[in-house]
Amino acid sequence: MAYPKITLPIRQLEARYLSGESVNSLARSFGVSSYVVRTRLEEHGVRLRSLSESLRGRVFSSEWKAKISAGLRGRRLSAESRAKIGAANRGNIPWARGRSKASGDPMMANIGCAGRKHWNWKGGVSDAKNRFRMSSAYLQWRREIFIRDNWTCQDCNARSTSGKRVWLNAHHLISFALRPDLALELSNGITLCKMCHRRRHAAQPCNS
Ligand SMILES: [Zn+2]
Numbered sequence: 399m400a401y402p403k404i405t406l407p408i409r410q411l412e413a414r415y416l417s418g419e420s421v422n423s424l425a426r427s428f429g430v431s432s433y434v435v436r437t438r439l440e441e442h443g444v445r446l447r448s449l450s451e452s453l454r455g456r457v458f459s460s461e462w463k464a465k466i467s468a469g470l471r472g473r474r475l476s477a478e479s480r481a482k483i484g485a486a487n488r489g490n491i492p493w494a495r496g497r498s499k500a501s502g503d504p505m506m507a508n509i510g511c512a513g514r515k516h517w518n519w520k521g522g523v524s525d526a527k528n529r530f531r532m533s534s535a536y537l538q539w540r541r542e543i544f545i546r547d548n549w550t551c552q553d554c555n556a557r558s559t560s561g562k563r564v565w566l567n568a569h570h571l572i573s574f575a576l577r578p579d580l581a582l583e584l585s586n587g588i589t590l591c592k593m594c595h596r597r598r599h600a601a602q603p604c605n606s
């Protein structure tokens with residue numbers, strides 16, 4: 399199943415974005431959603447500005463600030479709004495609920511040593527592989543692998559049920575590092591649960 403892909407003049411898009419034009423303004427100008435613009439830029443390896451970066455240097459007039467603060471003063475959500483938000487969130491289980499690092503939960507294993515505290519932190523540089531994993535092409539590849547394998551771990555047959563969640567990964571049989579050209583081949587992907595994925599990597603530590 400392939401989704402039709404909206405193509406944009408990427409050179410022009412990139413040049414305009416890098417010269418400071420916003421994603422929203424580009425989206426308006428090309429008549430597409432900002433999601434499409436963001437995805438195309440990311441696929442092309444353009445680092446997107448964070449919200450604080452895009453706001454940097456912007457001066458809010460004191461009149462403007464006074465308006466915002468007056469608008470928010472004494473703000474209470476109506477009972478109706480709160481009920482709506484509650485209903486929308488019902489059934490959401492915060493992923494960390496009931497988990498603790500002390501109990502040896504593997505999901506919590508790297509809490510406190512992730513990100514910039516991690517020994518392998520590369521200074522926030524998004525390398526080719528990270529960019530790839532953010533791309534819609536990759537997400538679509540992963541989805542197709544899961545569909546083909548019926549959301550079931552191909553090593554241990556684990557599958558999510560209503561009582562038990564199984565975290566699935568799409569593993570590259572031949573690693574991205576070795577053969578980036580095979581990264582989107584369906585025959586090069588396999589669905590594994592997190593544990594089996596880890597086991598495969600322990601056997602072949604440099605694979606991905
Ligand atoms: Zn498994």
Ligand SMILES: [Zn+2]
Nearest residue numbers: 568569570606
């Ligand atoms: Zn893997």
